[in-house]
Amino acid sequence: MNYSIKTLNSISARGLSKLPESYEVGPHVDNADAWLVRSANLHSVEIPDSVLAISRAGAGTNTIPVNQLSGRGVVVFNTPGSNANAVKELVLAGILLGARNILPAAAFARQLTGDDNEINAAVEAGKKQFVGWELPGRTLGVIGLGEVGVQVANAAEALGMKVLGYDPAITIRHAWQLSSHVTRAASIDEVFRRADVLTVHVPLIEATQGLVNAERLALMKQRALVLNFSRAGIVDSPAMVAALESGSIRGYVCDFPSAELLNRPKVVALPHLGASTVEAEENSAAMAVNELRDFLENGNISNSVNFPDAVLAREPDTTRIVVANVNVPNMVAEISALIGDAGINITNLLNKSRGELAWTMIDVRGPVTDALRSSIEQIEGVLRVRVIEP
């Protein structure tokens, strides 16, 4: 079976090279079986019915209409951790940019004129404007201890910072990865109160929109530094500008330029570069490609953000019926009754649920007719049915 994948955004060629030649891949593929995206905003894009899955080569899925796609039985994937090291390194750079006033200092040096003696004199006279501070002993507050937050916390701790972390839904895996020297804050406001440097590593969702707001900025120590490499909307921009103008916040380093932030000396706004390294782009694309392949060829799901993980080994000469359905009682019984009525023997079965959605895979011997497939489609609560031949 040949599959087709439409790419949106620029996707690492080395990552895409993991696909077999039988796949049709590229930006101009019509009626693709799957889409592979980075930050493309799909909220106002028509996604054709041919699309069975969308994989986000990266972490954030706020640009994808996940709820709407769930209702259509479309699986949305992301690639957890694939770019976390790249973001961590840029966050560390951001802390150092702020701590040592590197950008204004370099701008000062760039505009010096005269011969070497005059330049040296200007350097010695001017450098006192850029006196910075060192990291050991300073407190870094990390909000969100997922793939990126844990790496930032551990790296800052290794550089001698005291690290205070907050994540009410930290996973067991991330808790294990976190350095035992990182202190867990009892509340988000405690992080704002105690941090010399604060960094946010949470997804943009309703609960995190404007998480860094005027009230919380007012809790912070005078002259603290704030970093945001998550999403623009997590920081209330007018509140940040007001805090920078009043001098209560030393600087704001972020990955999201906006009209309001441009040309402000205390703002460093990078052009969404967190995941823009050769390594992260390749990792993310390769992981997304592997997820899509296993999904298209076998119906298996790993790293979805809307459907459960569901992996069932294929047995030779079996046909797989894959059903996306609403998570209600009796669904498996109804589907298997129809298969039994068609005189077909089930060899293996998996049913997994996640919230309101479920994923059912049934392996059978013998051909699955269009009539059987459409009778399964007609069961109330079934969102989509695929039949994958041996």
Ligand SMILES: NC(=O)C1=CN([C@@H]2O[C@H](COP(=O)(O)OP(=O)(O)OC[C@H]3O[C@@H](n4cnc5c(N)ncnc54)[C@H](O)[C@@H]3O)[C@@H](O)[C@H]2O)C=CC1
């Ligand atoms: N600038 C860039 O290029 C990149 C930006 N990102 C952004 O960073 C975000 C985080 O990425 P990952 O760490 O890979 O995701 P992740 O899903 O591994 O971690 C997110 C963590 O935030 C926590 N969280 C959610 N709501 C919270 C709240 N209200 N308070 C505290 N913690 C909360 C979750 O429990 C989870 O542990 C992404 O959603 C994306 O928006 C990620 C990669 C690259």
Ligand SMILES: O=C(O)C(=O)COP(=O)(O)O
């Ligand atoms: O992975 C993420 O969430 C990112 O923000 C990276 O975005 P990008 O793939 O560089 O457009």
